[in-house]
Amino acid sequence: MITKEAVLEALSNVQEPDLGKDLVTLNMIQDITIDGKNISFTVILTTPACPLKEMIERACVKAIHMLVDKDAVVTVHMTANVNSNRKDNKSVLPGVKNIIVVASGKGGVGKSTVSVNLAIALAQEGAKVGLLDADIYGPSIPIMLGMRDERPKMTDIDGKNMIVPIERFGIKAMSIGLLIDEKQAVIWRGPMASSAVRQFITDVYWEELDYLVIDMPPGTGDVHLTMVQTVPVTGALIVSTPQAVAAADARKAIMMLKQAQINVPILGIVENMAYFTPLELPDNKYYIFGKGGAKQMAEQFDLPFLGEIPIVQGIREGGDRGIPAVVDDEPVAKNAFIALAQAVARNVAMRNANMAPTKILEIVN
DSSP states (O other): OOOHHHHHHHTTTTTEETTTTTTTTTTTTEEEEEEEEEEEEEEEEEEETOTTTHHHHHHHHHHHHHTTTTTTTEEEEEEOOOOOOOOOOOOTTTTTEEEEEEESSSSOHHHHHHHHHHHHHHHTTTTTEEEEOOSSSSHHHHHHTOTTTTOOOOETTTTEEEEEEEEEETTTEEEETTSTTTTSOOOOOHHHHHHHHHHHSSSOOOSSSSEEEEOOOSSSSHHHHHHHHHSSOEEEEEEEOOOHHHHHHHHHHHHHSHHHHHOOOEEEEEEEOOBBBTTOOOOOOBTBSSSSHHHHHHTTTTTOOOEEOOOOOHHHHHHHHHHHHSSSSOOOHHHHHHHHHHHHHHHHHHHHHHHHHOOOOOOOO
């Protein structure tokens, strides 16, 4: 007779590859039911974007057949509960589990393109995702999401007026570009820009989110300090291009985040515009801006290299048309962004399991 104890004993031999412990110890096995030789149970993953879910499922079935009954009919239900290790009082963004900033040291490397497609790809994998455009002086999220003529609404939450983010492609998005005329230049000193970013964080009704992706402005300035003073950032994704000048500026962003008083974990580096792939030759790669610069930088700083995003016509056209590449049918770009989303989610899960929570930066003048 098959027992739950025997099933749990068998599954205790299945390791979660990233966390380095077995599924039973990690409390990832639930709802075991046994009916004769029919065995079913649920595996609770740390993220719906887990790229190893099929491998884990196969390992579970194999463990039951080897250690319980070789003739058992095993049904594995895969679900996810995104982990978080926020230990602050959650007075700001109380329903947000993980805050991911997308940064670089210079403009023009494609942070907004990466941010938009990363957020949507995470949502496509089953996560609840928000996207905040913190690039006050050059907001481009409304154009990329096809929201340039829309305006957010207000709602009353416990007696406080809150901004309701606009939903598009399965994510919630907010940008200063939704509040001003796109022809209008934002001519603000640093404190005003910082105040606007703080308001977008505290006065937007994000509700429950697994990930809030924040598209940061270029450089290492006031907005970046405001961000780490306002919320505990789970981790940062660094975007670079292959050119030496872009890599040099990306290093500055890395060094800023690694400073002892800031200490934001870096989830990894992604190389945007890594190579050119013509639509008619999808298997060809032309490294027109050089090759491997971001990967070498990742090795230099002992950081994960999360992959290459190609130059594909569909990415540029999608950004201009308000239909991001990851929701289009162009496979080269879509697959690249899905792989990036899975790598980011995987590294967030490992960061939360193995590192202390990020503290809000306190600066004493």
